[in-house]
Amino acid sequence: MTDAAAQPDGTPGPADGTVASNGARAGDDASGEPLLRTEGLTRVFKIGSAMSRATLHAVDDVALTIGEREIVALAGESGSGKSTIARLLAKLYKPTAGEIYFQGTPLSQIRGRRQVLRYRGDVPMVFQDPFASINPVFRVSHGIMRCLKLHRPELSAAQRRAEAERVFAAVGLTPAAEVLERFPHELSGGQRQRVGFAQALAMRPKLILADEPVSMLDVSIRIGLLNVMADLRDSQGVSIFYITHDLASARYVADRLIIMYAGQIAESAPTEEVLTRPRHPYTQLLLSAVPDPRAPLKVGAETDRGEPPKVIDPTPGCRFRWRCPLAIDECQHVTPPLRELLPGHSAACHVARADAATEAFR
Amino acid sequence: MSSAPGEGVLSTGPATPTGTMLEVRDLSVEYLLERGTVLAVDRVSFDLAAGEFVGIVGESGCGKSTLLFAIAQLLAPPAEITGGSVIFKGRNMVGLTENELASIRWKDLSVVMQSAMNALNPVKSILAQFADAMRAHGVASKAEIAERSAEVLRMVGIDPVHLKSYPHQLSGGMRQRSMIAMAMLFTPDLVIMDEPTSALDVVAQRSLMVQIKELQEKLGFAVIFVTHDMSLVRHFSDRLMVMYAGVVAEYGLTGEVFESPMHPYSIGLMEAFPSIRGPRVPLTGIPGSPPDLARIPPGCRFAPRCPKVMARCEAEPPALYQVNGRLVRCFLHADEGPSHD
Numbered sequence: 001m002t003d004a005a006a007q008p009d010g011t012p013g014p015a016d017g018t019v020a021s022n023g024a025r026a027g028d029d030a031s032g033e034p035l036l037r038t039e040g041l042t043r044v045f046k047i048g049s050a051m052s053r054a055t056l057h058a059v060d061d062v063a064l065t066i067g068e069r070e071i072v073a074l075a076g077e078s079g080s081g082k083s084t085i086a087r088l089l090a091k092l093y094k095p096t097a098g099e100i101y102f103q104g105t106p107l108s109q110i111r112g113r114r115q116v117l118r119y120r121g122d123v124p125m126v127f128q129d130p131f132a133s134i135n136p137v138f139r140v141s142h143g144i145m146r147c148l149k150l151h152r153p154e155l156s157a158a159q160r161r162a163e164a165e166r167v168f169a170a171v172g173l174t175p176a177a178e179v180l181e182r183f184p185h186e187l188s189g190g191q192r193q194r195v196g197f198a199q200a201l202a203m204r205p206k207l208i209l210a211d212e213p214v215s216m217l218d219v220s221i222r223i224g225l226l227n228v229m230a231d232l233r234d235s236q237g238v239s240i241f242y243i244t245h246d247l248a249s250a251r252y253v254a255d256r257l258i259i260m261y262a263g264q265i266a267e268s269a270p271t272e273e274v275l276t277r278p279r280h281p282y283t284q285l286l287l288s289a290v291p292d293p294r295a296p297l298k299v300g301a302e303t304d305r306g307e308p309p310k311v312i313d314p315t316p317g318c319r320f321r322w323r324c325p326l327a328i329d330e331c332q333h334v335t336p337p338l339r340e341l342l343p344g345h346s347a348a349c350h351v352a353r354a355d356a357a358t359e360a361f362r
Numbered sequence: 363m364s365s366a367p368g369e370g371v372l373s374t375g376p377a378t379p380t381g382t383m384l385e386v387r388d389l390s391v392e393y394l395l396e397r398g399t400v401l402a403v404d405r406v407s408f409d410l411a412a413g414e415f416v417g418i419v420g421e422s423g424c425g426k427s428t429l430l431f432a433i434a435q436l437l438a439p440p441a442e443i444t445g446g447s448v449i450f451k452g453r454n455m456v457g458l459t460e461n462e463l464a465s466i467r468w469k470d471l472s473v474v475m476q477s478a479m480n481a482l483n484p485v486k487s488i489l490a491q492f493a494d495a496m497r498a499h500g501v502a503s504k505a506e507i508a509e510r511s512a513e514v515l516r517m518v519g520i521d522p523v524h525l526k527s528y529p530h531q532l533s534g535g536m537r538q539r540s541m542i543a544m545a546m547l548f549t550p551d552l553v554i555m556d557e558p559t560s561a562l563d564v565v566a567q568r569s570l571m572v573q574i575k576e577l578q579e580k581l582g583f584a585v586i587f588v589t590h591d592m593s594l595v596r597h598f599s600d601r602l603m604v605m606y607a608g609v610v611a612e613y614g615l616t617g618e619v620f621e622s623p624m625h626p627y628s629i630g631l632m633e634a635f636p637s638i639r640g641p642r643v644p645l646t647g648i649p650g651s652p653p654d655l656a657r658i659p660p661g662c663r664f665a666p667r668c669p670k671v672m673a674r675c676e677a678e679p680p681a682l683y684q685v686n687g688r689l690v691r692c693f694l695h696a697d698e699g700p701s702h703d
Binding site: 077078188189190191218219220221222223224226227245247248249251252275285286287288289290291292293294295 | 421422534563564565566567568569590591592593594596597620630631632634635636637638639640642644645646647648649651
């Protein structure tokens with residue numbers, strides 16, 4: 001393992017050697033209203049021909065909160081609805097049902113160019129593919145200057161330049177003045193993704209939506225970017241909604257972890273709590289499948305060969321029941337609600353108990 | 363596994379160790395581009411015994427996929443093999459004609475590509491694609507084709523009803539498994555896999571790895587498995603090759619490389635992975651990025667990013683040193699064993 005003393009200083013995080021700030025949700029405002037909250041958030045897509053009228057439930061009745069100065073990770077298999085949630089929060093999709101509240105204001109009431117622009121400045125998005133998300137024919141200063149002109153028109157040209165240099169330095173792109181004048185092809189994948197975060201930061205955001213921001217990067221540079229995310233939270237006070245399928249990186253950087261399965265939240269709790277005391281059988285399955293070079297291979301590990309269902313015209317019942325070794329009668333016809341089992345730790349499972357570990361997959 | 367692992371890895375000359383099925387010797391591949399030549403694979407050598415599982419890890423652009431394609435003779439211009447040999451079952455694959463290669467492909471050597479969505483033909487059923495491969499090797503009987511196709515599909519845990527399915531009707535994991543089934547049609551001696559699990563999520567990934575290993579143990583084929591995620595091959599490969607910027611940085615028994623990595627790049631890679639268990643510690647990854655292969659630095663290719671760089675590293679390229687049966691390209695270990703190249 002890493003010798004902590006050998007690490008150059010500047011790794012963000014508290015002195016106990018962890019990067020995630022791992023506290024209770026700090027800094028919800030006085031009214032108790034979190035930075036962002038969803039209620040019964042649902043998005044369905046019509047599929048098939050006009051005659052068949054089937055609906056795919058990509059996101060179904062999701063309630064989640066994101067506090068201030070908090071990194072919340074959303075993890076799950078592909079097709080579980082993670083990216084649809086990001087697009088709903090970014091106001092790129094309209095919810096089919098339910099509501100999103102940003103600082104107490106329902107998103108459905110944010111209308112008109114100016115209001116939407118302001119929301120996009122408060123809640124910008126960083127995309128997965130750093131090779132496709134920056135215009136290749138302009139210097140990287142071009143994109144960030146346009147962001148600043150659009151979102152912060154009060155700044156003079158000199159102030160915009162200074163601000164661009166400040167945010168570039170904040171994400172580790174130094175010397176900032178020089179990097180700003182480069183073309184995207186002169187930057188590595190990791191540097192390009194930092195440009196993505198710098199552009200988001202230039203808008204003085206409250207919350208950055210980051211959809212798989214490191215999955216296209218090489219392993220040796222992923223950590224650098226996760227450290228940038230932790231630093232943005234700690235020094236700039238930004239919250240980050242981190243969508244990933246990589247539980248180890250979620251553990252490294254996130255304060256809270258939400259596990260999704262087939263469009264619904266399966267489990268939600270502070271990150272370490274989810275990982276050390278998983279209550280939902282699906283969380284256990286996910287955890288058991290993470291390759292861990294430091295642990296011996298579990299001999300005779302239960303290999304699950306099931307697959308997540310496509311949620312087309314669902315009927316009531318737990319969506320994990322076909323793969324769940326603990327399924328009981330109730331799971332066949334009653335959808336388990338997300339219940340708070342312990343303070344801050346919720347799971348949507350009929351079988352899960354507060355006082356006993358679930359043992360579905362080891 | 364060979365009885366004396368690690369030894370004879372670079373032995374040259376006619377005396378082939380018994381059981382060696384594939385010998386890659388000083389294999390070099392260049393891309394001839396307008397802006398100059400890019401040396402993507404630079405004099406890579408290794409042996410593979412029958413039934414052995416070798417993992418090749420490295421970052422994007424390190425030449426690992428190019429190496430695979432060179433071994434399978436699948437390179438297309440502007441890439442070109444500019445030196446070395448690939449002796450597969452006693453025959454040099456470099457320079458064989460397309461007809462000669464066609465008689466080897468699928469039969470003795472199969473390749474499983476990274477993206478099954480792109481590797482399968484979207485307008486043909488699975489059976490039609492299996493039949494294509496079988497007819498190319500002279501199996502004409504419809505009944506025989508159907509029977510063998512159903513058999514290999516069952517081997518990878520897919521119900522043979524899916525023989526009539528088209529690729530879009532299968533999930534990502536099933537598509538990847540049917541590619542592996544197709545590779546098994548003739549029970550080849552060598553299966554080459556290029557990141558077969560990278561499009562899958564962890565649960566499907568683990569299930570596929572276990573399945574590959576089970577099939578390998580049952581059927582006895584050798585595997586070359588390329589991935590960027592070294593934790594994936596930790597429990598499945600016999601030997602591990604770490605590539606950096608077109609050269610072998612380290613090569614040895616998988617367990618030993620994980621236990622005590624020698625090359626600073628291997629060490630850096632190990633420490634770049636956050637762990638899912640154990641204490642949470644701040645990590646730094648490896649600062650910087652790999653060199654442009656069109657402008658290779660004169661010394662060690664890892665020197666600009668290396669935490670242990672010495673004056674010598676920037677002046678001359680290190681050789682591959684053999685230390686306790688492990689090969690490592692680093693001056694830190696220059697005094698510990700004889701050098702190759």
